[in-house]
Amino acid sequence: MSTARSIEDVEKLLADQRYVADRDLAVTIFLALALEKPLFLEGEAGVGKTEVAKVLAAGLGRRLIRLQCYEGLDVSHALYEWNYAKQILHIRLAESRAKADDGAGVEREIFSPSFLIKRPLLQALEITEEGDPAVLLIDEIDRADEEFEAFLLEILSDFQVTVPEIGTFSAKQRPIVVLTSNRTREVHDALKRRCLYYWIDYPNIEREASIVTSKVPGVDERLAHEASAYVAALRSEPFFKVPGIAETIDWAAALVALGKTSLDERTVAETIGCVLKYQEDVRRARDTNATARFEQSRRAARA
Ligand SMILES: Nc1ncnc2c1ncn2[C@@H]1O[C@H](COP(=O)(O)OP(=O)(O)OP(=O)(O)O)[C@@H](O)[C@H]1O
Ligand SMILES: [Mg+2]
The missing domain is CATH 3.40.50.300 (P-loop containing nucleotide triphosphate hydrolases)
Structure with a gap:
């Protein structure tokens, strides 16, 4: 230990x-x-x-x-419960072996540790x-x-x-x-x-990028920063369910699978389902401020 x-x-x-x-x-x-x-x-x-x-x-x-x-x-x-099915079976077996007259003994047995579900x-x-x-x-x-x-x-x-x-x-x-x-x-x-x-707060962009880098094999550092910055931008908006760190990690892995080393607006639109899991949120991300959000996250990633 x-x-x-x-x-x-x-x-x-x-x-x-x-x-x-x-x-x-x-x-x-x-x-x-x-x-x-x-x-x-x-x-x-x-x-x-x-x-x-x-x-x-x-x-x-x-x-x-x-x-x-x-x-x-x-x-x-x-905490615990008694294994009722096993107890019943035990009682039946005891009965069939004509031990039932020793009721107290059977009771002791069925409330012993081997009948306890921990x-x-x-x-x-x-x-x-x-x-x-x-x-x-x-x-x-x-x-x-x-x-x-x-x-x-x-x-x-x-x-x-x-x-x-x-x-x-x-x-x-x-x-x-x-x-x-x-x-x-x-x-x-x-x-x-x-x-x-x-x-535990959401991490800042730098820290989230380190998490992504440590969890996603082969991820480009720039991509890790850009994805983290984009997710941070999403978190500042009133989505129904904002992404957690697991979503950033999944997204980065998906981007790596697509051979990306940096983020562009079209890729964001194509892969947003890795980060947002409600249709209303996906629609909002696409239809409201998409370019402005992307540009802002770009600047934040470089900062
Ligand atoms: N600081 C961190 N370093 C490395 N990985 C992290 C860190 N924080 C979160 N993760 C990753 O993010 C994922 C989500 O974390 P976790 O399940 O612990 O979140 P949670 O706070 O328990 O969420 P929930 O409230 O949904 O249960 C985990 O798979 C973990 O790998
Ligand atoms: Mg949890």
């Missing part, structure tokens, strides 16, 4: 995993690791929040355990029993209900869980926890208070 003992270690880890980060983000990650506090990352779609958890797991050689949040997510899907939170607590703590990614917490948030608060306070029929699972070492939110609603202060908070 690797560790990150300094901010420079974190910067190196991120760079080795080809994650281009501001120093402030590296400092926040370092503190989250050093203080064993959950890291709360908020930002628009596609700015690299989820990727932080992935690169931390890969860079530290830890297992990544992901809990994807959604409306209606409940404890049975986040969901991500329990897996993350348990994993330290065998080895290094996991990286627990609680992705898009803003999509879960508020009751779930309250429950999560408890887990993140104690890092232990009691299954009444079995006993208490307690993490010997705390997992590294990364929570993300797209801010579709505000997450409660009580939860945020337990975490180190960082807002």
Whole structure:
């Protein structure tokens, strides 16, 4: 297992995993690791929040355990549930072997660990029993209900869980926890208070071009800058869904596949579907200010 003992270690880890980060983000990650506090990352779609958890797991050689949040997510899907089908089967088998008179024994058996389905939170607590703590990614917490948030608060306070029929699972070492939110609603202060908070902004053109260069093999530096500048221009307009970094990366890869080393207005029109995914947005990009936007992004790319 690797560790990150300094901010420079974190910067190196991120760079080795080809994650281009501001120093402030590296400092926040370092503190989250050093203080064993959950890291709360908020930002628009596609700015690299989820990727932080992935690169931390890969860079530290830890297992990544992901809990994807959604409306209606409940404890049975986040923590554990009993394997009902297996329990029924076990009862039937016991009956057929005429063991049913030992009802208490069968009950004990069906509420034992081999009938427990461990969901991500329990897996993350348990994993330290065998080895290094996991990286627990609680992705898009803003999509879960508020009751779930309250429950999560408890887990993140104690890092232990009691299954009444079995006993208490307690993490010997705390997992590294990364929570993300797209801010579709505000997450409660009580939860945020337990975490180190960082807002990931869209990168500036220079940084986005470095991301593109590190992620797209064979991309021309000029093309990386021009595509990033064009995407930055799109982001300043009221589109229904503005592109994230993943779209810039996909677009640059498409442009490379077309043999481009720089951007021209016609190519933009032909490939805009790599960056804008709603018909109204595509129409707006083509019909409103297309030339002015292109020229402006050209100047910005050269700046
Ligand atoms: N700073 C970065 N360095 C390198 N790659 C990045 C960076 N930020 C984003 N990416 C790339 O952009 C893609 C999108 O990132 P990610 O999925 O982490 O975004 P997100 O913020 O979680 O988005 P969403 O809110 O839609 O889930 C990833 O595939 C990642 O490769
Ligand atoms: Mg994400």
